[in-house]
Amino acid sequence: MAPRISRRDALAGIGLAVGSAGCAGRARNLAGRDGSSQLVLEIRTTPADEDPHGIRIARALAENLTAVGVDARVETMNVADLHRTVLLNHDFDVYVGQYTEVLPFDPDELYGLIHSRFAAEPGWQNPFGFTDLETDEHLEAQRASGRADRRAVVADLLTDVCEKQPFTVVAFPDALAAARTDRFVGWERGPPVSATGLLGMEHVDGGRADGEPVALRLVTTDGRISENWNPIAAEYRRYGTFMSILYDRLAVVDDGTAIPWLARGWEWHDPETLAVELRSSTWHDGEPVTASDVAFTYAFLRDTSMGNAETPVPAPQFRGRGSIVESATAVDDSTVRLRIGDVGADVATRALRVPVLPEHVWSDRAEMATVGGFEFDVETTEALVTPNEEPVGSGPVRFVEATPGERVVFERTPGHFLARAGSPAADDGSNGSPAGDDGREGIPDAYLGTPSFDRLEVSVVGSDVEAVQWVADGHADGTVSNLGPDSVPRIGREEDVRLVSTRSAAFYYVGYNARRAPLSNPRFRGIVASLVDKAAVVDDAFAGHARPASTPLSTSPEWVPEALRWDADDGDPIHPFRGEDGTLDVAATRDALREIGYRFDESDRLLARDQ
Amino acid sequence: MSPLLSIVTSVLLWVAAMCLVAGVAIVGPRGLYGVGEHLGPYLRESRREVAALFAVLLVSGIGRPALQSVSEVFGLRLTGAILALEGGFVAWLQGTFHSPELTLYFSSVYVYGYAFLLVFPFIAYAALPESTTLKRLIVAYTLNYALGLVLYTVVLAYGPRNVMPDAVTSLLYTFNPNFQTLTGEVNVETNVFPSLHTSLSVTVAAFAALTRGEYPAWTALAWWIAGSVVVSTMYLGIHWLTDVVFGTALALGCVYAACRYVDPDGRGSEATGGDPDDAKARG
Numbered sequence: 098m099a100p101r102i103s104r105r106d107a108l109a110g111i112g113l114a115v116g117s118a119g120c121a122g123r124a125r126n127l128a129g130r131d132g133s134s135q136l137v138l139e140i141r142t143t144p145a146d147e148d149p150h151g152i153r154i155a156r157a158l159a160e161n162l163t164a165v166g167v168d169a170r171v172e173t174m175n176v177a178d179l180h181r182t183v184l185l186n187h188d189f190d191v192y193v194g195q196y197t198e199v200l201p202f203d204p205d206e207l208y209g210l211i212h213s214r215f216a217a218e219p220g221w222q223n224p225f226g227f228t229d230l231e232t233d234e235h236l237e238a239q240r241a242s243g244r245a246d247r248r249a250v251v252a253d254l255l256t257d258v259c260e261k262q263p264f265t266v267v268a269f270p271d272a273l274a275a276a277r278t279d280r281f282v283g284w285e286r287g288p289p290v291s292a293t294g295l296l297g298m299e300h301v302d303g304g305r306a307d308g309e310p311v312a313l314r315l316v317t318t319d320g321r322i323s324e325n326w327n328p329i330a331a332e333y334r335r336y337g338t339f340m341s342i343l344y345d346r347l348a349v350v351d352d353g354t355a356i357p358w359l360a361r362g363w364e365w366h367d368p369e370t371l372a373v374e375l376r377s378s379t380w381h382d383g384e385p386v387t388a389s390d391v392a393f394t395y396a397f398l399r400d401t402s403m404g405n406a407e408t409p410v411p412a413p414q415f416r417g418r419g420s421i422v423e424s425a426t427a428v429d430d431s432t433v434r435l436r437i438g439d440v441g442a443d444v445a446t447r448a449l450r451v452p453v454l455p456e457h458v459w460s461d462r463a464e465m466a467t468v469g470g471f472e473f474d475v476e477t478t479e480a481l482v483t484p485n486e487e488p489v490g491s492g493p494v495r496f497v498e499a500t501p502g503e504r505v506v507f508e509r510t511p512g513h514f515l516a517r518a519g520s521p522a523a524d525d526g527s528n529g530s531p532a533g534d535d536g537r538e539g540i541p542d543a544y545l546g547t548p549s550f551d552r553l554e555v556s557v558v559g560s561d562v563e564a565v566q567w568v569a570d571g572h573a574d575g576t577v578s579n580l581g582p583d584s585v586p587r588i589g590r591e592e593d594v595r596l597v598s599t600r601s602a603a604f605y606y607v608g609y610n611a612r613r614a615p616l617s618n619p620r621f622r623g624i625v626a627s628l629v630d631k632a633a634v635v636d637d638a639f640a641g642h643a644r645p646a647s648t649p650l651s652t653s654p655e656w657v658p659e660a661l662r663w664d665a666d667d668g669d670p671i672h673p674f675r676g677e678d679g680t681l682d683v684a685a686t687r688d689a690l691r692e693i694g695y696r697f698d699e700s701d702r703l704l705a706r707d708q
Numbered sequence: 709m710s711p712l713l714s715i716v717t718s719v720l721l722w723v724a725a726m727c728l729v730a731g732v733a734i735v736g737p738r739g740l741y742g743v744g745e746h747l748g749p750y751l752r753e754s755r756r757e758v759a760a761l762f763a764v765l766l767v768s769g770i771g772r773p774a775l776q777s778v779s780e781v782f783g784l785r786l787t788g789a790i791l792a793l794e795g796g797f798v799a800w801l802q803g804t805f806h807s808p809e810l811t812l813y814f815s816s817v818y819v820y821g822y823a824f825l826l827v828f829p830f831i832a833y834a835a836l837p838e839s840t841t842l843k844r845l846i847v848a849y850t851l852n853y854a855l856g857l858v859l860y861t862v863v864l865a866y867g868p869r870n871v872m873p874d875a876v877t878s879l880l881y882t883f884n885p886n887f888q889t890l891t892g893e894v895n896v897e898t899n900v901f902p903s904l905h906t907s908l909s910v911t912v913a914a915f916a917a918l919t920r921g922e923y924p925a926w927t928a929l930a931w932w933i934a935g936s937v938v939v940s941t942m943y944l945g946i947h948w949l950t951d952v953v954f955g956t957a958l959a960l961g962c963v964y965a966a967c968r969y970v971d972p973d974g975r976g977s978e979a980t981g982g983d984p985d986d987a988k989a990r991g
Contacts, residue, residue, distance in 0.1 A: 139788070144870035145878070146897055153874055170788040173866045175898070178780050501773065559888040559897070560878065566885030572711055581873070583882055637874065 133696070136615065136705035137168040141183065142193040144173040146560040147318055149581020153638035154267055154605060155193045161628040161681050165690070166703040177321055180332035183608070184413065185219040187226060190616065192608045197221070199272060199288045199336050199601045200350055201652040204251040205444045208236045209417015211263050220331045220413020226612035227263035241439045252658040255648050259661055259671045261619040265607040265626040268635050269651055270643040272601035275565045275588045276575035281313055284597040289315070290577050292341040293351055296493065300549040310551035316564045316573035320557040323505045326496060327485040328452045329398070331413035336603065338577070339507070339555070344452035344490040347373060347391065355446040357539040359386065359453055359491065371435045371445060376514050376536055380455045381495040388427035393456040395425040395435070401480040403463040410478050421448035458489050494553055507553040515540065515547055562587065569594050582640040598642065602652040615705060620693040624686065626672040633679040647671065711889045719823055719890070726824040731831055734926045739835040750839040757843055761850040768857050775861045776896060783864035786901060787871055790950045797949045798868040798942050799875035805943065814940035815883045819890070821933045822905055825912050832923055840971045841919060848911050848966035852904065855958055860899040867900040869945035876945040903947040906955030907962070909934035914963040
């Protein structure tokens, strides 16, 4: 002991001696500080071939960031890659993407997107790493509140979100499709990228040979559907259109209201428990769909390892709505009780909109994922990485075959409850009445007997321009991926092709990684938001086929308070563009940045702490 | 007829027609007779080289999805770096010279002219009395593809039309969207570095220079088409200038290596009229 103490004393003595000279201490104080250099922000998005809009938004934002003094770089990557780095690995600064809902949605959608309880989970739940106590409170309050006071609570929530900008809503594009009407009509009934839109498509007899199966032929630039059919793999799903007709959900949304689908109906067992009665239905492999499959699904979304891992491995999708259900219990073969907790009735039905998975297929996938027998990542289960070849769902179409990168074929499921014999009940209670029980009660007439095609063929092409050409040449009936400024004008020049435009809730947004400075600063995000010239973007990137927006709920305007609505003259009510007529006011933006504490060097570069 | 089949048929017909015309005009009827006589023995003689070329093409055809996955996970993402390096050169090129006539010209050259450029040397060099040049050509093609495949896997980059659609139009595909069906079969959009269109065209041009004694007309034609292909890759918004520069370097290196590998002592060089260093110096 003694020698050590004496050595320490000696060192202290030397330190004191040097320190008293004054010089070393000063040197430490100076050299020990981390320096500053120009702020570098990388904006990730998809290349123009895959999506014509995102890259244009990213370029416009990068240009304005550069003008202000940020070293802004745009990096393109395919959408599976983008989702992998952004949603799963949280490895990004800024990205431009499109949201996954095409139909107007409930404010509770934001719960999964920005609640801090999901900040550490990979997937669509809080990819931004946004954490804010006040926002959490609003999110929980809107879940718990009854119909009467929910509107006011949601208004507070939206105001809070608009101010803090965990992400910046840019615009709501119209869901555009190039379509032929010589074989199928009904394109305008709903976005063809929605399950209800696809089911609503009607076949017109165009002199086809008898006995030939009727095929609806779609064309897309998104090749992922030809490679992967895992309904919970976030990096491979866009809107989940094809997944939602492969995998039935307990309820689907039709014209804004939840209608019973795989569920025959539901009722409150007690104020905190929903009793759901299932229709009789079978999986595509012939096994019956049971209440225990439903109970399994909710447990599985919460922890895809089913308790095998030390900590739960949640599904990267459907966590927001899945988290409404605290526990699910099968009472008998066709009844399942969902313990909902303190949640309002409107939000509760959102819990019914998750794809029901067959327990006999997915329970084997609860083990840890391995490659060649090695576990790579203790937080990943087989369920998250399986491409789910030969998917077994219970939906109105089933998988037939696929060639990766080229095409995928589905066919109508024989015996699905939509297709069962019996004409639509014309006069008596087609909506929710238990009378006339042919196993289809509660389903609107429009869906009875659907789909009207025997086969659904989806071909993958290189770009939106090529997709339009396929429709023009008669190789496809319609497009189901985004159409940009290069392809939309072509539709008018082709005789047999029509431009179909429907409203969509799939907004484009700029996402920020709030885990990284300075994007962790809501004031800084607010200034970045004000560099997005939404009106100009709508003109340039969308050729006018979009509406600029200030909130994620712009297609559900009943929720948006007056003060937050997009103003035709003044633009964004909270973070208006800093400039006029597409020209950024650089000096004013720099002043705003200085005001919130940022500095510039002599060449007007925005400085940030070295990371 | 499927979109792919119709475009492939059209390319085959055009290339066959061009080869026929060029064959008669450049090689001459008598020379063409020699092709029938030599091609079999020459290819038999170069069976190792031919086998290597097919092996590389096979790996490229079958292994591409796997290599693409490797590239996505481990590859260097250089799009941003290339853009920072050369800025808006391609945008300037397209913006300055864009006209419907040029688009028609460069699109045709990019698809039909390029295919002709790659195929015709087989005919021309099979007509020569010695197999050396044909063998060197096959080796140079093989090296181009093999190194191209390696670089594609190591580097992940998107071309200008994908990265700056506001400034660079995807002229080839807006001119004829069906061309994308064809190119989509041959390659993927992340494989822009280096430009194989450039490297193979420059390879053919270098060989044309080496054989200027035998086919002076072909030298001029090959240089014209190769030059046009190189410009078209940028004019059409497909490649960066950087890709073109590296593609040219790759081509010259491959031609040099092929000349060193096949008949390095130049025993047959009187017939083909060039020594290895020539290619490097002239390219």
